[in-house]
Amino acid sequence: MKTTVINNATVEEFLEQGRMIAKLIDQGQPLPKSSTISFEDPEDLLKLLRSDTLALFRAIKERPDSVTTIAARLQRERDAVQRDILELERLGIVKIKRHHTGAEHVQLTAQKFKLDADII
Structure with a gap:
């Protein structure tokens, strides 16, 4: 794992x-x-832990899918979910598989994520 x-x-x-x-x-x-x-900077780490980002993590873990479908499940605007997913992709937390049909499939890059942080 x-x-x-x-x-x-x-x-x-x-x-x-x-x-x-x-x-x-x-x-x-x-x-x-x-x-x-x-x-x-711990503040940058905390941005990753916003409630909407954590909900996005859970939704992708529960069922990897397209950005549009994930946004609909979360009842969020597709553009906002797309921005969050692109940031998570930049960090290496999710990957977007692009199919020859043009469809995209978002999934996590690991089965488990562990937070280890010193706040002060």
Whole structure:
């Protein structure tokens, strides 16, 4: 099961994690089964935890679908849901599969997301 850890970290902590992964690769060791998304500013992390964004997470987890269908299930404007989904895609939390027909299918990039944050 792939897990994504969402945390806040300093630039140095972020770089240290990168060095650790590079060292594992150099040594031919297996990589962790989890990935990490780090925010330097805890306020940026809190933007991700808005109630409408959490509802969007739950809706995609419950049933991956098109932006239009997800927006209808959440009773939100399609454009607002599209903006949120594009931001989540930019962060690596969701992926949008684009079919040859032009249809899009939104799904989470991991089965589990773990929040690990120091507020102060």
